Every structure is written in structure tokens, then in C-alpha cells.
Amino acid sequence: MKRKRIYIAYTGGTIGMKKSSQGYVPAAGFLTETVKNSAEFNRDEMPLFDIEEYCPLIDSSDMSPAHWQMIADDIKAKYHDYDGFVVLHGTDTMAYTASALSFMFENLTKPVIITGSQIPLSQLRSDGQVNLLNAMYLAANYPIAEVSLFFNNQLFRGNRATKIHADGFNAFDSPNLPPLAKAGINIRLLEGQLSPYIDNDLQVSRITPQAIAVLHLYPGISADVVSSIINDDIKALILLSFGVGNAPQNHEFLELLANANERGIIVVNLTQCLQGQVNMGGYATGNALLNVGVISGYDMTLEACLSKLHYLLSKNASPQSIRHLMQDNLRGELSR
Numbered sequence: 565m566k567r568k569r570i571y572i573a574y575t576g577g578t579i580g581m582k583k584s585s586q587g588y589v590p591a592a593g594f595l596t597e598t599v600k601n602s603a604e605f606n607r608d609e610m611p612l613f614d615i616e617e618y619c620p621l622i623d624s625s626d627m628s629p630a631h632w633q634m635i636a637d638d639i640k641a642k643y644h645d646y647d648g649f650v651v652l653h654g655t656d657t658m659a660y661t662a663s664a665l666s667f668m669f670e671n672l673t674k675p676v677i678i679t680g681s682q683i684p685l686s687q688l689r690s691d692g693q694v695n696l697l698n699a700m701y702l703a704a705n706y707p708i709a710e711v712s713l714f715f716n717n718q719l720f721r722g723n724r725a726t727k728i729h730a731d732g733f734n735a736f737d738s739p740n741l742p743p744l745a746k747a748g749i750n751i752r753l754l755e756g757q758l759s760p761y762i763d764n765d766l767q768v769s770r771i772t773p774q775a776i777a778v779l780h781l782y783p784g785i786s787a788d789v790v791s792s793i794i795n796d797d798i799k800a801l802i803l804l805s806f807g808v809g810n811a812p813q814n815h816e817f818l819e820l821l822a823n824a825n826e827r828g829i830i831v832v833n834l835t836q837c838l839q840g841q842v843n844m845g846g847y848a849t850g851n852a853l854l855n856v857g858v859i860s861g862y863d864m865t866l867e868a869c870l871s872k873l874h875y876l877l878s879k880n881a882s883p884q885s886i887r888h889l890m891q892d893n894l895r896g897e898l899s900r
């Protein structure tokens with residue numbers, strides 16, 4: 565059987581870093597050489613691959629919407645030459661990039677898997693080899709036509725994944741959707757649907773930076789603190805509320821939200837809880853938010869909500885249509 569071809573877009577992250585006097589920093593050339601010369605990556609059962617090393621390689625804390633665009637455009641340019649795509653990325657903002665890419669790609673019929681590691685390949689006990697090897701193997705043999713994230717033997721839907729561990733190998737979880745696949749002795753598909761290899765016209769939407777505020781509520785938060793965040797420059801506000809979407813009944817606070825809504829600011833309610841979804845009909849404290857025009861983010865991760873807002877605001881749609889689409893399931897990012 566003809567060997568599949570995988571394109572690896574290497575953006576940076578711990579996986580290819582080396583020690584410096586200031587801590588780990590990306591090291592140009594190192595990962596590409598290591599992988600190209602490794603017997604394991606070149607076994608007959610593995611797909612053929614090319615690695616494109618981005619310049620400069622970055623720690624993912626430096627990622628921005630411009631980088632999301634660069635990655636998406638790069639994959640589009642190579643789309644017809646490869647069977648699948650792996651994006652090597654730092655873990656810190658990996659779930660943001662995975663979410664953003666999931667919205668930017670339309671008509672995706674090939675797998676795009678984003679991965680990285682917690683310990684660099686250059687160090688003992690690195691999780692980098694197993695993450696990259698499995699991501700490549702899955703992209704070639706279990707082509708799930710969506711943007712996914714592989715980490716610690718689990719493949720997650722990209723816009724459902726979130727970083728849950730700062731220093732464990734189990735750095736990611738998908739609290740509101742089972743993994744798409746699990747890699748044990750055998751690879752088990754759970755939620756993932758294998759894609760038929762039909763060539764379709766891949767579309768990439770443009771994303772531009774957007775002024776979006778994120779407000780984490782806490783008991784006793786003052787209206788002054790809230791009003792300092794809701795200024796005229798923001799286009800959207802993500803409210804991280806209590807439980808199923810509840811907030812203080814404070815009149816001034818609700819007034820501020822009502823005014824923001826009237827000015828066209830999109831206010832989305834997400835729960836601070838890791839699992840479960842917003843239901844503003846559950847309690848009077850949630851219903852008050854609904855009454856001032858706050859919309860539900862259901863069970864979206866913060867990463868999915870933030871990148872979905874970027875995606876929709878970049879289209880310059882009306883606030884009304886953005887409010888509507890935010891509550892629609894566009895790429896499997898929410899359950900309702």
C-alpha cells in the first residue's frame with residue numbers, strides 16, 4: 565500500500581526546546597534533525613513526512629491571531645500535497661490555537677492534529693516522541709476530518725480541549741465531550757468519525773485581533789471593578805459565572821451589563837466550573853442575566869468561546885447575528 569504523506573508545521577513549544585540560563589527556549593534545527601534521523605519515525609509502518617520549521621520558533625505564550633492565520637494559510641497552501649497535517653505547538657495556548665483553527669477551516673476533509681510535549685525531546689523522559697509519533701500515525705491511519713489535539717494517548721476534539729495540568733503528562737482534558745480516540749495497545753475510536761478521502765475546496769476564514777474582555781466573577785465583586793472592564797473599546801465580554809450561569813443580583817452590575825448589551829457588546833455567559841453547562845433558566849440569579857441580554861455559552865471552553873468570538877467578529881456581522889451564531893453549534897464546540 566502506498567505510504568501516506570504527512571505535513572508537520574512546527575511552530576515551537578517545549579517539544580523542541582533546549583535549556584538556557586533563563587529556562588527553556590526554542591532551538592532552531594534541533595527537533596527537525598532529531599526526528600528526521602530517528603529510526604522510529606522512519607519505520608515502514610509510519611507515513612512519509614516533511615517538517616516545515618517556522619521562523620522564529622516561539623513559546624506558545626507568544627501566539628496571537630496572526631499566528632493562527634499563518635498556520636491556517638500554510639495548511640491551505642499544502643492541502644492537496646498531503647494526506648494529513650500535524651501542528652507542533654507549545655502546550656500553554658495549544659487549546660486556543662486548536663479552537664481557532666477549527667472555526668477558520670471550512671470543508672475540512674483531512675485530519676489536522678495539534679500536539680507538543682511537557683518535557684523537551686532533548687531531555688530524559690520526554691513525552692515528545694510518543695505524542696508526535698502517535699499524532700503522525702493517527703493522521704495517516706485514522707483520518708478524522710477535524711482539528712483535533714493529541715496528548716498523553718488521547719485524541720480530543722480541538723475546540724473541546726483545555727489545558728488542565730501545568731506540569732503533568734496529562735496536560736489536556738475534554739471535560740464536556742469524550743475523547744475522539746484513545747491510544748492503548750489498540751487505537752479505539754470513540755467519538756471520532758473517519759473521513760472519506762474526497763477532495764473538497766478548503767476555505768480559510770480570516771481572523772483579526774479583537775478586543776474581548778474576560779471577567780471572572782467572585783463573591784463581592786464591585787460594580788467599579790466591573791465598569792473598569794466594560795469600556796467602549798471592547799466588542800465582547802465573556803462572563804465567567806457561578807455554577808449553571810449565576811451572578812450577583814446587584815442592580816448596578818446588571819445595569820452595566822444591560823448598557824453594554826444596548827451598545828452592541830456581545831456578553832456571553834460561561835460557567836467557572838470545568839464541567840457541565842450554563843442554564844440561565846435554572847435560578848433567578850441566572851435569569852437576571854438573561855433579562856439584560858446576556859447570551860449562553862452552553863458548555864463551551866473559554867478557549868472555544870474566545871476564538872469563536874474572534875472568528876465571528878472578524879466577519880463584521882451584526883451583533884444580532886453574532887449573538888445568534890454564538891449559541892449555534894458550528895464545529896461541534898457546544899452541546900445544547
Ligand SMILES: NC(=O)C[C@H](N)C(=O)O
Pocket residue numbers: 576577578579622623624625653654655656657680681682683
Ligand atoms: N509545554 C509547553 O510547550 C510549554 C511552553 N511554555 C509553550 O507553551 O510553548
